[in-house]
Amino acid sequence: xTRSLIQAHERVKSLDWETTYVERPERYATKYHIxxxxxxxxxxLLRDFLAMEAxxxxxxxxxxxxxxARTDAVNKADPAFTEALKPxxxxxxxGEYYAMQCMMMxxxxxxxxxxxxxxxxxxxxxxxxxxxxxxxxxxYAKHYHDPAGFNVSARTREWNPFLMPIKAGxxxxxxxxPIVNCxxxxxxxxxxxxNPLFVAMTEVAARSGDTVLPSxxxxxxxxxxxxxxxxxxxxxxxxxxxxxxxxxxxDLEEAIWRQHRPLDTLLGIVFDYYRDRNVPTKxxxxxxxxxxxxxxxxxxxxxxxxxxxxxxxxxxxxxxxVHWLGHTGALFLxxxxxxCFWRASPxxxxxxxxxxxxxxxxxxxxxxxxxxxxxxxxxxxxxxxxEAFPEIxxxxxxxxxxxxxxxxxxxxIHLEWDGERNHSFCSTICRDMYHRNPELYRGNVNFGERxxxxxxxxxxxxxxxxxxxxxxxxxxxxLDTEKMWTIDDIRAIGWEVKYPLxxxxxxxxxxxxxxx
Amino acid sequence: xxxxxxxxxxxxxxxxxxxxxxxxxxxxxxxEAVTCYxxxxxxxxxxxxxxxxxxxxxxxxxxxLDGTALRCDDWFAYRDPNQMWQKxxxxxxxxxxxxxxxxxxxxxxxxxxxxxxxxxxxxxxxGAYLAFAHFEYGLFRALNVAARExxxxxxxSVLVFDAADKLRHAQAISLLSLDLETALPGFDGTAGKGHxxxxxxxxxxxxLIEEVMAIGDWGEIVVAxxxxxxxxxxxxxxxxxxxxxxxxxxxxxxxxxxxTATADWQRNARATRExxxxxxxxxxxxxxxxxxxxxxxAWTDRVAPVATALFEALEGNLPFPGLPDQARxxxxxxxxxxxxxxxxxxxxxx
Numbered sequence: 061x062t063r064s065l066i067q068a069h070e071r072v073k074s075l076d077w078e079t080t081y082v083e084r085p086e087r088y089a090t091k092y093h094i095x096x097x098x099x100x101x102x103x104x105l106l107r108d109f110l111a112m113e114a115x116x117x118x119x120x121x122x123x124x125x126x127x128x129a130r131t132d133a134v135n136k137a138d139p140a141f142t143e144a145l146k147p148x149x150x151x152x153x154x155g156e157y158y159a160m161q162c163m164m165m166x167x168x169x170x171x172x173x174x175x176x177x178x179x180x181x182x183x184x185x186x187x188x189x190x191x192x193x194x195x196x197x198x199x200y201a202k203h204y205h206d207p208a209g210f211n212v213s214a215r216t217r218e219w220n221p222f223l224m225p226i227k228a229g230x231x232x233x234x235x236x237x238p239i240v241n242c243x244x245x246x247x248x249x250x251x252x253x254x255n256p257l258f259v260a261m262t263e264v265a266a267r268s269g270d271t272v273l274p275s276x277x278x279x280x281x282x283x284x285x286x287x288x289x290x291x292x293x294x295x296x297x298x299x300x301x302x303x304x305x306x307x308x309x310x311d312l313e314e315a316i317w318r319q320h321r322p323l324d325t326l327l328g329i330v331f332d333y334y335r336d337r338n339v340p341t342k343x344x345x346x347x348x349x350x351x352x353x354x355x356x357x358x359x360x361x362x363x364x365x366x367x368x369x370x371x372x373x374x375x376x377x378x379x380x381x382v383h384w385l386g387h388t389g390a391l392f393l394x395x396x397x398x399x400c401f402w403r404a405s406p407x408x409x410x411x412x413x414x415x416x417x418x419x420x421x422x423x424x425x426x427x428x429x430x431x432x433x434x435x436x437x438x439x440x441x442x443x444x445x446x447e448a449f450p451e452i453x454x455x456x457x458x459x460x461x462x463x464x465x466x467x468x469x470x471x472x473i474h475l476e477w478d479g480e481r482n483h484s485f486c487s488t489i490c491r492d493m494y495h496r497n498p499e500l501y502r503g504n505v506n507f508g509e510r511x512x513x514x515x516x517x518x519x520x521x522x523x524x525x526x527x528x529x530x531x532x533x534x535x536x537x538x539l540d541t542e543k544m545w546t547i548d549d550i551r552a553i554g555w556e557v558k559y560p561l562x563x564x565x566x567x568x569x570x571x572x573x574x575x576x
Numbered sequence: 577x578x579x580x581x582x583x584x585x586x587x588x589x590x591x592x593x594x595x596x597x598x599x600x601x602x603x604x605x606x607x608e609a610v611t612c613y614x615x616x617x618x619x620x621x622x623x624x625x626x627x628x629x630x631x632x633x634x635x636x637x638x639x640x641l642d643g644t645a646l647r648c649d650d651w652f653a654y655r656d657p658n659q660m661w662q663k664x665x666x667x668x669x670x671x672x673x674x675x676x677x678x679x680x681x682x683x684x685x686x687x688x689x690x691x692x693x694x695x696x697x698x699x700x701x702x703g704a705y706l707a708f709a710h711f712e713y714g715l716f717r718a719l720n721v722a723a724r725e726x727x728x729x730x731x732x733s734v735l736v737f738d739a740a741d742k743l744r745h746a747q748a749i750s751l752l753s754l755d756l757e758t759a760l761p762g763f764d765g766t767a768g769k770g771h772x773x774x775x776x777x778x779x780x781x782x783x784l785i786e787e788v789m790a791i792g793d794w795g796e797i798v799v800a801x802x803x804x805x806x807x808x809x810x811x812x813x814x815x816x817x818x819x820x821x822x823x824x825x826x827x828x829x830x831x832x833x834x835x836t837a838t839a840d841w842q843r844n845a846r847a848t849r850e851x852x853x854x855x856x857x858x859x860x861x862x863x864x865x866x867x868x869x870x871x872x873x874a875w876t877d878r879v880a881p882v883a884t885a886l887f888e889a890l891e892g893n894l895p896f897p898g899l900p901d902q903a904r905x906x907x908x909x910x911x912x913x914x915x916x917x918x919x920x921x922x923x924x925x926x
């Protein structure tokens with residue numbers, strides 16, 4: 061049938077009605093005032109949506125099941141990159157799932173039929189993304205030469221010190237006022253970060269020889285443009301009422317910070333450390349300047365200044381911190397390899413110049429660690445990179461990242477004792493978010509608190525990180541399958557998890573700013 | 577770059593499949609693989625062991641074990657008997673919508689639409705079917721909330737698709753209302769909303785749907801929608817009024833659209849029946865039977881007189897002699913399909 065899309069969309073929007081017999085409960089309260097009528101973010105009927113997505117599915121799943129499976133495409137990629145997908149795919153899936161919850165909350169709360177139609181289409185997108193990314197994880201488990209990690213990731217990721225902060229950041233899509241969820245998801249994560257995640261990541265994948273990941277991620281990215289439109293339409297609706305501005309400025313500031321911290325750490329690591337270094341590409345810092353600083357902050361947010369929305373101050377801090385976040389993150393991540401469910405590989409010395417060229421000063425802070433790491437990758441040497449750390453660094457109560465980011469000597473750690481627990485904060489923003497309602501953060505225990513005093517070998521057993529032979533670790537410090545670490549090697553070293561903040565007494569850190 | 581590597585032996589590489597999901601059958605199905613343990617839930621069988629990163633502003637966790645009075649030690653053990661996940665769901669519904677679109681095109685282009693009995697068009701199509709779009713939309717809103725608050729991904733996905741089914745049917749009716757404006761001179765496709773909002777025939781139904789939309793407990797939403805409202809009202813309307821009466825009125829289009837929604841309902845009824853079976857037998861769920869029976873009794877008592885009044889009114893309006901009795905019969909059949917017979921509650925719609 062041929063019909064006017066504008067008319068059809070208007071007709072579909074009229075399905076909404078204002079209930080009069082029964083007052084609807086306020087399930088997800090918002091402090092924001094949203095006008096009942098605004099512009100449509102896009103006109104999407106379920107009929108067209110289903111046809112479009114079914115067609116995309118046919119192409120995506122078809123190519124993966126047919127030619128890419130027959131050509132063993134998974135095993136033609138650089139395994140260093142494929143190993144990174146073991147944590148990356150479950151992390152992305154968490155984001156999609158929380159995003160689906162976010163859409164359900166927005167569509168329940170926002171009494172605006174134009175916006176609601178946009179949220180509903182996105183909700184179904186997020187179902188697609190959650191399940192297709194899980195499907196892809198299984199595809200790698202079926203086809204990759206080392207399925208260990210892909211086949212257990214939903215369980216082993218839970219205590220992983222690297223994935224916890226990422227999951228915590230993504231959970232902000234569903235743990236707040238629905239409009240604040242929207243700011244975190246659509247206005248920041250999807251608008252600023254999905255290009256790096258879904259477009260540029262496919263470039264990194266392709267340059268690493270992986271043709272599988274791009275097949276799915278580009279299909280997902282084709283939905284993301286609509287999600288950004290949803291975010292912008294919601295933001296425009298919020299800005300159309302002057303009463304919202306006072307909340308919006310602070311909430312946007314916090315949303316940017318909450319997404320920047322974990323996502324820039326993650327992306328910095330993946331872009332700068334899990335790529336084929338023989339192929340000349342930009343550093344993550346350069347990408348960040350293009351996508352976040354110029355495109356997002358300058359262009360997208362800049363256009364909103366005429367509505368009274370100031371440029372969030374934290375962006376300047378984020379720009380400084382991006383210089384080092386990924387490097388410190390990569391160092392910690394590598395040191396934590398026994399607790400991971402993927403194989404890492406030490407940085408070869410021939411790569412050092414690239415880092416020093418793109419990040420002047422890199423060698424003096426990170427070079428010696430990586431030089432040492434090569435020798436420590438061999439189990440015969442009975443030495444762990446973790447031994448460089450006598451203690452787990454303080455973990456931020458809000459974002460779960462080490463409070464020593466972006467670099468130990470540049471960190472702005474805030475420590476507090478509340479009479480029962482020590483709290484560490486990586487920044488004034490995280491600290492202030494916590495203080496606005498500390499009760500909301502009582503439900504969690506971080507890695508250090510959970511395992512303080514445990515021997516590393518016992519933590520590995522508790523987290524289920526052994527391969528099926530019952531001895532060999534899933535995580536390894538190199539890709540060498542001839543020299544794989546066993547639980548006996550770890551036991552022989554006897555490294556113990558120490559997290560002094562877990563003790564029931566005030567913790568003091570020499571060089572940190574300590575608030576009591 | 578074309579590095580390849582030999583596959584590690586299974587004692588090192590492990591199974592070439594997910595090891596963290598216990599399949600219900602002999603082998604892990606695609607549905608189980610892509611659905612199980614995707615919901616980041618603390619407790620109730622969820623794998624998130626470090627607690628909640630941050631609670632919601634009202635102090636509840638993102639996935640609240642107290643969001644329903646129902647109890648289960650492991651919500652993740654539920655399985656959708658339809659094994660539905662996004663790929664087959666989108667393919668199924670894209671096919672349904674394509675069939676509707678083609679049928680609409682043929683019915684309008686051949687003049688069959690213009691041959692419909694004017695009485696059916698006025699009282700059945702506009703007076704009932706277009707109004708019914710809002711019924712479906714209201715249930716969509718209620719089920720969408722149930723999906724948000726539901727525990728475990730396997731329950732969530734059933735409710736997400738159930739809600740989407742309702743939205744799809746509501747939108748299909750809306751599009752039909754627009755398409756018929758081009759085929760039938762003087763046809764006002766917007767009139768259905770007026771019936772929904774003001775026609776006395778529909779006001780008790782609207783009040784009922786608004787009550788379902790306001791239910792706080794997500795488990796109760798499922799019982800109210802799928803064990804009372806749908807069996808006693810929705811499906812008798814689709815099977816009797818929007819199929820038989822429509823056909824008698826020379827309408828070959830509405831029965832096609834309504835049939836796709838009946839197919840959806842039959843799928844959702846199977847999932848609901850399995851939901852009840854699961855809750856009646858799950859560890860930790862000793863009190864579920866009484867709660868479910870109480871809800872079923874209360875909502876059946878609430879819906880039955882509304883259904884009787886609606887079908888009596890339509891019996892005269894359409895006209896459709898014997899409609900109330902036939903609707904009661906269909907209601908019993910559909911309630912049993914969805915699992916009402918598993919509970920020791922009042923006989924359905926006696």
